[in-house]
Amino acid sequence: MAAKTLASAKNEVSKKRTGIFAPTSLFGYFMMLPAMSVLVFFFAYPLSYEVWTSLTDKTLGNDAKFIGLDNYASLLTDPDFITAARNSVVYVSLVQMGKFILGLGIAILLHQKLVARGFWRAVVLVPYAMPGFVAFMVWKLIYNPDIGALNIFLMKLGITDAPIAFLGDRTWAMGSVIFATIWRGFPFWAIMFLAALQAVPKELYEAAAVDGANAWHRFRNISLPGIRPVILIVFMLSTINTINSFEAIWLTTAGGPSDATVILPVFAYKGLAAFQIGESAAAALSLVPVAMVFAIFILSRLKKD
Amino acid sequence: MQRKNIKFSIFKYAMLSLVAIFVLFPVYYMITLSLRSQSSLWSKSTLFPVDSNLDNYRAAFENTDFKRALLNSVIVCGSSTLIAVLFSVMAAYALTILKFKGRDTLGRIIIIAFLTPGALLFIPLAVIMANLHLxxxxxGLILVYLSFMVPLGTYLLIGFFRSLPAELEEAARIDGASRMQALWMVLLPLVxxxxxxxxxxxxTGAYNELLYSLVINISPEMRTVPVAILNLSVADEVPWGRTMAFSSIAALPVMALYFAGQRFVVEGLQTGSVKG
Incomplete structure (x- = not known):
């Protein structure tokens, strides 16, 4: 009883004092201080520095001179940048499509009645647990024309007579890199989708079975709507990761052959390595509009839920 | 009906076996090749283990650069993880339990930072760290890694704090605990x-990171594991047996950690992406 009145009294006090200098506010800012300092020094500051640099002609050892939007203008007429942007779109959309299909298919498979489901789930997690740099080195080896497993396999079966340079041939390079990226990334989708499927109430399926719905209808009308929010969020988180996948390209093809697999982060990295700091800053910033669309989308979705 | 079930069972396990081959073959290939010498690789093309020996592994343990890189990675990832967990707990706690002016704005800033691709910031970070002589x-690498670890950690922990009953902290306070005591003795054990x-x-995110490590630490003594493995290749010549042995050694501890903590990892990913 006494505790109750104390609590309500406290509530009134805190209602009255919610300004910036109220004790609870000060404690809140104190707890936020370390994380916010990290973000100010290593996020906000570099970001503003990058915006400023992209408006200058900064190269190494050169005093930066303000040149307005010239870097952006020259990027838009640079065929290499256009190639990188187009490659990024192709790479990200095909990788995401592949991860979605594979992830959903394997999640449905794991959702069936299974002996040792935990074991199968752990097997599916293997590519995701493997460090990315290891995974992509192994795929580079598998694609190798001389000693790679894929060529040995295809030639033993007599499908090809001559080895194929999967990463060195323009027709194969992008597809091969996309396949390796899907291999490494699909487990995240499968595990998320599996958890979402398991959270769909069983009664819904039972009721539908009583009503005579077949497996496809149950999937279409119960499972899919049930896991829709998870699909959306996984799609967004994974897309941002995939836009970012510098290592997948750098370790396998380094952007080659002749720019066939250069995506935006690789383009920006090559610019930095050539000390074209201003221009590569502008190239890196061209990721912002893409990331912004996803950020706004995810924020509005989270608010709704 | 019975027959249909058996057919379906066969189909299920056949599909699962295909998935298992698809997933495990690269691991198998990495290990078999890590056991072979460069000359054996070039003379015999086979998918099966032949000429197996531990020479490449022995080379790894005699390679001072690689041992140095392993130590660097442990130092960088260990300390940045400790700091990131501490900062993230503080922030996630403040953003879910405390009420203060501007809380929603700060929360939104964290999410925006979390959703920003790292490839966006490597250029200014490289220049800034050079200017600061870091x-x-x-x-320097520890500080830079915090820029993506803290937003990620905070985002995931917000999900965990939110899943606690709202009255819990209040109840502890009414029983006379201070805010710090309530956090330390009631909330933390539950999250x-x-x-x-x-x-x-x-x-693992920091251990696997390549781009920042590549642009910020150029000198050989400061390399982390991914950069050290990349640097085993000279020009286009990759010593495959050796690269695979070094990669296996690099992958083993992280994969062990991942599977030992599988339950937590899966729960974390789910809480983060579903409830957060």
């Missing part, structure tokens, strides 16, 4: 699985 140092999962996810 490039080519493990300290402990979240702490483990954030620690594993951020540690």
């Amino acid at each position: 490039s080519n140092s493990l300290r 402990a699985p979240g702490l483990v999962s954030v620690a594993i996810i951020t540690f």
Whole structure:
């Protein structure tokens, strides 16, 4: 009883004092201080520095001179940048499509009645647990024309007579890199989708079975709507990761052959390595509009839920 | 009906076996090739283990650069993980339990930072760290890694704090606990699985990171494991047996960690992406 009145009294006090200098506010800012300092020094500051640099002609050892939007203008007429942007779109959309299909298919498979489901789930997690740099080195080896497993396999079966340079041939390079990226990334989708499927109430399926719905209808009308929010969020988180996948390209093809697999982060990295700091800053910033669309989308979705 | 079930069962396990081959073959290939010498690789093309020996592994343990890189990675990832977990707990706690002016704005800033691709910031970070004389140092890399670990950790932990009953903190306070005591003795033990999962996810994220490490630490003594493995190749010549042996050694501890903490990792990813 006494505790109750104390609590309500406290509530009134805190209602009255919610300004910036109220004790609870000060404690809140104190707890936020370390994380916010990290973000100010290593996020906000570099970001503003990058915006400023992209408006200058900064190269190494050169005093930066303000040149307005010239870097952006020259990027838009640079065929290499256009190639990188187009490659990024192709790479990200095909990788995401592949991860979605594979992830959903394997999640449905794991959702069936299974002996040792935990074991199968752990097997599916293997590519995701493997460090990315290891995974992509192994795929580079598998694609190798001389000693790679894929060529040995295809030639033993007599499908090809001559080895194929999967990463060195323009027709194969992008597809091969996309396949390796899907291999490494699909487990995240499968595990998320599996958890979402398991959270769909069983009664819904039972009721539908009583009503005579077949497996496809149950999937279409119960499972899919049930896991829709998870699909959306996984799609967004994974897309941002995939836009970012510098290592997948750098370790396998380094952007080659002749720019066939250069995506935006690789383009920006090559610019930095050539000390074209201003221009590569502008190239890196061209990721912002893409990331912004996803950020706004995810924020509005989270608010709704 | 019975027959249909058996057919379906066969189909299920056949599909699962295909998935298992698809997933495990690269691991198998990495290990078999790590056991072979360069000359054996070039003379015999086979998918099966032949000429197996441990020479490449012995080379790894005699390679001072690689041992140095392993130590660097442990130092960088270990310390940045400890700091990131601490900062993230404080922030996630403030953003879910405390009420203060501007809370929603700060929360939104964290999410925006979390959703920003790292490839966006590597150029200014490289220049800034060089200007601060922090490039080519493990300290510099630790600081840079915090820029993605803290937003990630906070985002995941917000999910864990939110899943606690709202009255819990209040009840502890009414019983006379201070805010710090309530956090330390009541809330933290309950979000402990979240702490483990954030620690594993951020540690592996930092361990696997290549781009920042590549542009910030250029000198050979400060290399982390991914850069050291990349640098085994000279020009286009990759010593495959050796690269695979070094890669296996690099992958083993992280994969062991991942599977030991599998339950926490999966829970963390789910809480983060579903409830957060």
